[in-house]
Amino acid sequence: MKAIYCNVLVFLILFGAKSVNAQEVDDEREFDYSKHGEKGPRKWGQIKQEWDACSNGTMQSPIDLSSERVQIILKPEKKNYKAAHAIIKNRGHDVQIEWIGDGGWTSINGDDYRLRYAHWHSPSEHTVNGRSYDMELHLVHLNTNPNVGNYKIAVVGVLYKIGRADQFISRLMTDISSMTDKRNATKDLGTIDPNDINTQSKR
Template identity: 85%
Template sequence: MKAIYCSILVFLILFAAKSVNAHDQEVDDEGEFDYSKDGEKGPRKWGEIKQEWGACSNGTMQSPIDLSSERVQIILKPEKKNYKASDAIIKNRGHDVQIEWIGDGGWMSIDGNDYRLRYTHWHSPSEHTVNGRRYDMELHLVHLSTNPNVENKIAVVGVFYKIGTPDQFLSRLMTDISSMVDKKNATRNLGTIDPKDIKTESKRYFRYIGSLTIPPCTQGVIWTVNKKHAEENARPLQARNSRDVDLYRTILNANN
């Protein structure tokens, strides 16, 4: 079996919400939904399962979408981050595997606002596509802001992966991940995990306004896609609906 390595594509998400409520965040319970194409709990039915999931069916700014090169702008923009090695756990949530930082995993800054790193998880295959191309896997690094004056409370950095040369970060986790297969809600301590080991550097990225990709499919998410396992758990592509997709070029801080 070939290993998985990080491709040169990375993306960033800003979740636009005045407060971070359990109602707005991704659902953890796999029993409430699944990814079957024609099943009663599949993506086509998500919006009918619960009233608060209505945006999954009725929303006009849903994610993921195909990130084509049409209507793309190149913009210079500095980004800062200060990740730290910290204690973490790994959890099998049923529909994905998630790492949660228990201590201080550090932060990233967007438009002068700091977002603390909380957790990361994977989707296979990738949810977004680039000019019609789908990657083997997609990682989300989720950050939260505690600043009451910040409108966008959640920021997510994401990475596309494809089969190839081993990725060091994933290789370290494979023993723990393999031992948790078919063990829903299983949790293990990972010890100290350094987020800097995840390859997230890029000089260019796309941006568009979309949504969370699992219920409740909350809209108002600013997706920024940088250009640099088992069962599928990727939501099908959603209608673009004339939304602009901008391509940003990042100036990396010399101290990062």
Template identity: 60%
Template sequence: MKKATYTLASILALVFLFGANSVNAQEVEDEREFDYAKGSDKGPRKWGELKKEWAACKDGKLQSPIDMSNERVRVITKPEKRNYKPFNATLRNRGHDISLRWHGDAGSILINGTEYPLQQAHWHSPSEHTINGRRYDMELHLVHQTSDLNVRSRTAVTGVFYKIGKPDKFLSKLMTNISSMIDQKDEERNMGIINPKDIKMNSQRYYRYMGSLTVPPCTEGVIWTLNTKVKTVSKDQVKLLREAVHDYAEENARPLQPHNSRDVYLYGPGDTSD
């Protein structure tokens, strides 16, 4: 892979693709409005037809997830800046996934000079994104949003890939509470202080591209950051996450979307050539 050097202006172009209006993406919380079942009238291929507000799911040109192909990647030497800290959090069964929401300042990530505070995390199994065609066993999404009205892309999501192996220590802390809310949509548990740093995203190499939410309304203008380091999760942990949600969401991964010649950047400190 050839290494390329880009100006700050070209990097900032990732954030300023969407005209004058700010994009503040919000996921649909009510899972009864859509599902993941193959052939379902509410399945992924039908999402864009269910509501006019969800038209982007069908007609959008910058939809997520996509495949991270090394043939399409542009390499840039620049480390990611994360500043997470512990805060009170609540675990919730949303029906289509299990989410962990922080209720206060749990830190942020810094993208092109803008801080995006961490809001919540949730899990997809199998992974939604793929790397060079490989789909992993699980993908964690950390959702960040900024209230800065001067920023056009106000949502940034960090993705972490997992393969079957040793149990994930962060998930292990949540297992008992997840077990207690199997098939109980909207059930919540107060988890007390949870430190996002315990997820331990040790890699400084990551992909970045402009995409969308992977659930309705599939809003575009989301800055995606995908860690290249693949962590491990046990079969029992993946099984529990699937059992906890409704039957049609046991595999809650949206199919891959067209790439549409988007720029995908590979960031990292020092020599990032493969």
């Protein structure tokens, strides 16, 4: 896998409980992120009736992270990721790692968000000043609030461009290759340390 992390930014998106279902769909093959494609963002509102808000909404992905419009209003204060048991799954439209054990947490505005999943989109879902990237990683975290009885989701995004092989992804290639064309196939990865995922600039 020739993917190298390009640190234009590591960005964070928070969603309330109602937004989680909209963000984390099981099958994304019905749409894509191609700017001018028949299944791209400009066409999402026409694909399904329940997606018609995509034609006139203003607060949904994909987001263009423009330097003129983006303000830093919060950021991860600290993280405490740790090695834990994980599986890998071919979801048909992407590859996802799921931590079965406790993969640790990141703290945002005083709240702890537990790491649950990591999955990759190609091309990138989001853009920076109109520029799309070769791949985007989502580190998905959940925050359970026992006082309210619901949860919030925090997604840390990492953007990649084609370049030298990424060591973490390269380690997964044998498992990924064995699952090609086997939708919903899962494989035990043993212990995976989220700290091994490169989120530092190489530019």
